[in-house]
Amino acid sequence: MNEFTNEPAEGTSFSMLAHTSQLERRFQHLLDQSTPYVPYRWAATGVLLILFMLRIIYAEGWYIITYALGIYILNLFLAFLTPKFDPSVQLDTQANEMEEGPSLPMKNDEEFKPFIRRLPEFKFWLSVTRATCLSIFCTMFSIFDIPVYWPILLGYFIILFCLTMRRQIGHMIKYRYIPFDLGKKSYSNRRRV
Numbered sequence: 001m002n003e004f005t006n007e008p009a010e011g012t013s014f015s016m017l018a019h020t021s022q023l024e025r026r027f028q029h030l031l032d033q034s035t036p037y038v039p040y041r042w043a044a045t046g047v048l049l050i051l052f053m054l055r056i057i058y059a060e061g062w063y064i065i066t067y068a069l070g071i072y073i074l075n076l077f078l079a080f081l082t083p084k085f086d087p088s089v090q091l092d093t094q095a096n097e098m099e100e101g102p103s104l105p106m107k108n109d110e111e112f113k114p115f116i117r118r119l120p121e122f123k124f125w126l127s128v129t130r131a132t133c134l135s136i137f138c139t140m141f142s143i144f145d146i147p148v149y150w151p152i153l154l155g156y157f158i159i160l161f162c163l164t165m166r167r168q169i170g171h172m173i174k175y176r177y178i179p180f181d182l183g184k185k186s187y188s189n190r191r192r193v
Contacts, residue, residue, distance in 0.1 A: 041129075044129075045128055048136070051136065052066075052136050055136065062144060063148050064144070064153075065135050066135070069132065071157070071160075072131050074157075074164065076124055077124075079117075079118050080179070081117075081179045082179075083116060083179075084116040115178070
């Protein structure tokens with residue numbers, strides 16, 4: 001027998017790959033099962049965020065981790081609010097097409113375009129939950145406890161949040177889209193004669 005064969009190493013790597021694949025399938029199955037339970041998923045994420053905040057308040061540290069988590073969640077929230085197909089970009093491309101030559105007539109009133117999010121709700125939830133778990137994990141190590149003056153970070157985050165939300169709400173008003181489902185329209189039961 002040759003001492004330099006790689007058979008045992010290949011067998012163990014194949015076995016490890018098979019176990020990893022099986023764990024990934026189980027995790028994906030759990031995620032698929034949790035999809036219809038939106039309020040419960042968000043409640044669990046809210047509990048994780050509350051635990052993280054309590055950890056930060058009582059430990060009096062890791063403000064940089066908190067700031068990074070807040071900026072990341074704000075970025076995800078903005079992606080959740082914006083449409084997949086930005087109306088401002090579509091209007092610009094329509095204007096360019098008009099300059100290039102004749103094209104088929106298109107009016108915004110003629111066709112129904114449903115609101116499709118750039119970031120779906122499930123991916124938004126999953127990203128927030130993963131980021132919160134990672135943040136909780138990072139607070140377990142003192143290397144991530146960088147000393148900063150937290151009121152400056154809080155003030156900067158509040159200003160950043162207000163400015164970006166004002167811009168986003170202005171965009172929503174300008175292009176007349178509502179990113180939230182306000183429910184089904186109800187009509188009165190009166191019959192017209």
